[in-house]
Amino acid sequence: MTAETRPAAPTPDPDLLYSEDEDALRAAVRSLLADRCDPATVLAGLESDVPYDTGLWRALAADIGTAGLLVPEKLGGAGASTREAAVVLEELGRSVAPVPYLTSAVIAVTALLALDHDRPEAAAPLTALAEGRTVAVLAVPLPTAPGGRPEPAVRADAAGVLTGRVTSVADAAAAELLLVPAQGPDGPELHAVEAAADGVRTGTVTPLDLTRPLGHLTLDGARGRLLAAGDRARAAVDRALLTGAGLLASEQLGVAEWCLAETVRHTAERTQFGRPVGSFQALKHRMAALWLEVASARAAARNAADALATGSPDAAVAVAVAQAYCGPVAVRAAEECVQLHGGIGMTWEHPAHLFLKRAKSDELALGSPGRHREALAGLVGLDAP
Incomplete structure (x- = not known):
């Protein structure tokens, strides 16, 4: 053989x-x-x-x-x-x-x-x-999906001077080092730019999720250090986005786990007609269905993390599956948490709104579930004629 x-x-x-x-x-x-x-x-x-x-x-x-x-x-x-x-x-x-x-x-x-x-x-x-x-961020819009990166909004000249504007960069205000994808004279480049350097401005944005701030980065004649060019620069950004999307599923899993546990705790303690509301059949069915979704989300998130860790050839498929599934589960868990808490769930004092906002923000971060379903179809050949 x-x-x-x-x-x-x-x-x-x-x-x-x-x-x-x-x-x-x-x-x-x-x-x-x-x-x-x-x-x-x-x-x-x-x-x-x-x-x-x-x-x-x-x-x-x-x-x-x-x-x-x-x-x-x-x-x-x-x-x-x-x-x-x-x-x-x-x-x-x-x-x-x-x-x-x-x-x-x-x-x-x-x-x-x-x-x-x-x-x-x-x-x-x-x-x-x-x-x-040091805190560093990759200067791309938060919704940018793996493999779906558009042409960089920043231009670099032959001397490494950067000009352009990047919107909705997560944690931009916290960053001390910016990794900036740019379009250079001969193709894509990746530059390291100090956030405090001349020509760098960070505009404030009020995001839905206040626990993950967004900022608009403006580079006006900022000088950067060239890290990579050509295919290596493109591959570095793509790998970072793929890994970020794959591990974001674990964060979404954590959101869903907290929402489910908090909802079960609350409905076990809250009573109506002399009984815990969690004993009502309609609510038990809703929480049981949510438990099944969270268990499936755990499997999808762990599979993505393991595939990335082992360098599996199916890593891109695992990431697409995890993001297509875990994002909606986190949102559903947070919505159920708010609703089944009743009036208190609608208040600022109760933390349920923090989890709902993080879940909704995460659902759009690094590619929406629909974007990942499209990517998955292409990866497994479902879009072939």
Whole structure:
């Protein structure tokens, strides 16, 4: 049998279970969030002018070391995988924590890792990100989907001077380093720009989800450091968006898990006619149906995280499935949470609205469910004539 006729090795089955190390990481993150990110603290932070909770971020990123999970050990990181980062995002979703973990520790780090990170241009920022000393964001609109990136809105001349405007960049106000895709003289480029540099302005936006601020970036003659050009620049951005979309599903799972658990707790304690309202058949059926959806969302999110971690050839399919499914489940769970809480669920004091806003924002982030269903159809050949 020749190499050409030898059957390909079967793809290993995905591991959807949590390892002991992942459970230990979850316990550490959950303990921190329970102590530092209760609903009252989140609500108080929304009424301030700070872009994110710097104290919580320092504890999460540096003290626990979650900012460096995806960074190799030789650059000061933990050398872990997207499975561990997914666990962190699941817990952050359960708390709607106002920290730039997805944008900085996942998307920006992945973009830099897709480059030659032995070179100082990528190694230095990766080390700073791993240590929690820097927050970086990829300067693309939040709704940008993997593989659906339009022509960059920023232009770069031969001297590396950048001009253009990028709208709706998540955590732009929190960023100290901007990774800016640009159209250069000879094709696509990726530049690193200091957020405080001359010619860089961040305009404020009032988003639906106040726990993940958006900003409009304007670059007017800003100077950047060229990180990559051509296919390598394009591949870095695409890889970052794919990884971000895949792990966003874990955040959506966390949102749905909290909403389901809080709804079950409330309906077990709230009584009408001398009985807990959760004992009414109509409500039991609704919560049981939601439990099934959340369990399926967990499988989809874990599959995406595992496929990205193992470099599976089906990673793009796993990400598309996860995003097409988990986004609507998170929204439905949040809507049920608000409705089954009755009047209190409609108030600012109850945190249910935070989860509904995060779920709706996440549903559009990194591609809508419809966009991912279209991508999935193309990946599996359903759109073929």
